[in-house]
Amino acid sequence: MITDTGVFDDPRLTAMGLLAETFAGLQAKIVPALAATGLSVTDFDVLIRLARSAGQRLRMTHLATQTALSTSGITRVVDRLEGRGLVRREICPADRRGAFAVLTDAGQEILAGVVQAHVRDIDRWFTGLLTPGQLDGLLGALRILRDEVRPGATAGVVHPALTGKNEAVR
Amino acid sequence: MITDTGVFDDPRLTAMGLLAETFAGLQAKIVPALAATGLSVTDFDVLIRLARSAGQRLRMTHLATQTALSTSGITRVVDRLEGRGLVRREICPADRRGAFAVLTDAGQEILAGVVQAHVRDIDRWFTGLLTPGQLDGLLGALRILRDEVRPGATAGVVHPALTGKNEAVR
DNA sequence: TGTGGATTATTGCATCAACAAGTATTGTTC
């Protein structure tokens, strides 16, 4: 049986497909536990980034950069989370154009409640399926790639949180 | 400075975040070349799966399974591609409920035209950034994960294409 | 100090995808 279809079987294409399928499949496995708490993957991403930031707060723009959402997308995610009381907005005293998204106590509780199940899922479907050596290799390779394709992924994490200034970025 | 925020810094969470950021960043790099031809990532995924299948055709359901889209999602993707002449529908003679999506000559041409640039992007932002050893390790690990999280990812690929029957699936 | 250009966030609009319901066909069981 003929399976070679020329350029359409380039191994690099296959590699990209493998990455895409793995990621999509993995996400499908972790969605339910989050959804049980009423959180989408995006919601969780926003909340956990706030939780990890100094003052449990981040400028809207930084949130957008970190999550790879558009600023309008972030506006709406924060709208929804604010409506549920998990996040609140605070105007930035140093720059009155800007706003912080701040994790509320309720948000922190929701997050703490769902993290355990989420980590269990990750362990079940990802980290726990590989030997320590395989996992280290994988993460090392991913870091190399990530640093190339998303140089700004850590925008705003150092400590602009309290001042709202951009000194830490780029 | 305090950076440890307890459970929110679990290394497994970080690993998952790294995978997500890498994949999202990579996709952002490969989208433009596809978009230049008017194709979304989903469009490309559908077209290339058809190109690789026997008879350049796949049942709608198999397409849905392989792409991880809902069947209604596939209906609409194929609607759009059919509207542009890149794909056509053929009723399945063996099961009149069903339809094949079939890659047209025009679709094959579009695909051939964009694959080169696409492969170049993948090489530039993914496979070319790693040593052969790193890449092998990465792909090996991904295969382990993929086989767990997406056991049905190859639904319909063996040779159900000509009969429309399901003998090859699951 | 005033002016023009950049930056921050929000809103209107269009697109895309999922869920649920509906239609047509197939297969199974008695």
Added chain:
DNA sequence: GAACAATACTTGTTGATGCAATAATCCACA
């Protein structure tokens, strides 16, 4: 062979997200 359940696909509706346009504010520089 008739009835009923399962399957394949489509359509109506809803929600999420990006782009473009807008408003408010900041900053650099004359």
